[in-house]
Amino acid sequence: MPQPEAALFVTCLADLMRPEVGFAAAALIARAGFSVVVPPQGCCGQPNYNAGDKEGARTLARAAIAALERFETVVVPSGSCGGMIAKHYPHLFDADDPWRARAEAVAGRTLELTQFLARHPLPDAPKRPAGRIAYHDSCSARREMGILAEPRQLIAAHTAGEIVEIADAEACCGFGGLFCVKYPEISARMASEKTAAIAASGADMLVAADLGCLLNLGGTLQREGAPIAVKHIAELLAGEP
Numbered sequence: 001m002p003q004p005e006a007a008l009f010v011t012c013l014a015d016l017m018r019p020e021v022g023f024a025a026a027a028l029i030a031r032a033g034f035s036v037v038v039p040p041q042g043c044c045g046q047p048n049y050n051a052g053d054k055e056g057a058r059t060l061a062r063a064a065i066a067a068l069e070r071f072e073t074v075v076v077p078s079g080s081c082g083g084m085i086a087k088h089y090p091h092l093f094d095a096d097d098p099w100r101a102r103a104e105a106v107a108g109r110t111l112e113l114t115q116f117l118a119r120h121p122l123p124d125a126p127k128r129p130a131g132r133i134a135y136h137d138s139c140s141a142r143r144e145m146g147i148l149a150e151p152r153q154l155i156a157a158h159t160a161g162e163i164v165e166i167a168d169a170e171a172c173c174g175f176g177g178l179f180c181v182k183y184p185e186i187s188a189r190m191a192s193e194k195t196a197a198i199a200a201s202g203a204d205m206l207v208a209a210d211l212g213c214l215l216n217l218g219g220t221l222q223r224e225g226a227p228i229a230v231k232h233i234a235e236l237l238a239g240e241p
Contacts, residue, residue, distance in 0.1 A: 002035070003034055004073065006035070006072075007067075009068065011081045017211065017215060021235060024232065028237055029116070032121070042064070044061075050178055057092055061103065064106075065102050068106050077211075078210050079144065082112035082140075085110045090103045112145050113209060114150040114151045118153065129160050129161070130205065132161065132202055134165075135151055135155065135166075136206060136208040136213055138212070139172050141209060151233055155207065155236070166194070166201050167200065174187040174194065195226065205231060206218070206231070
């Protein structure tokens with residue numbers, strides 16, 4: 001019996017800044033029993049949408065919808081891009097626009113990576129050593145996608161690490177897409193407050209599922225000289241060094 005297909009929407013940041021995240025996500029989807037397809041893709045349109053460029057967001061959304069709509073499952077290793085596709089795409093189009101129904105169909109089949117793995121468990125394997133892990137919830141994953149328990153359950157199931165919670169965990173890390181460009185001083189202060197809370201947790205490793213947050217916090221930790229490893233949850237679960 002052929003394996004079901006899943007489309008991997010890689011995201012711009014993974015493609016351009018950290019392709020290891022895309023490869024790790026693909027490996028996890030395959031381990032969950034799916035045949036991984038990476039269709040032609042560009043930006044999901046979230047920067048346009050957040051900047052008020054609705055027409056630009058619609059143009060990018062149409063391209064993504066056309067590339068993804070033949071797949072029964074779409075997996076995104078980012079709550080940010082996942083939230084754009086699953087929550088915002090349908091509202092880009094008027095009710096009588098034919099693209100509205102197409103957007104709704106794709107939205108209903110789109111899952112953030114940890115949501116997908118919670119529904120399609122990985123096969124049992126020896127737990128990986130991991131130390132003390134602080135998990136950062138991105139604003140998009142937590143608020144738009146309603147993701148909270150899934151990443152922690154996956155870390156507990158597949159690593160021997162101890163999860164330590166970050167104080168004021170629901171606070172933004174300061175990245176916020178274009179926010180960090182428009183308000184760099186405020187963004188830097190928010191990132192420093194978040195990294196101070198991460199250090200206070202006693203964590204050896206920071207894990208997140210949104211690469212924007214991870215690059216922001218990882219860069220801040222590096223500049224501060226903090227000896228805390230930084231990994232995307234896909235890399236951690238896939239066993240990437």
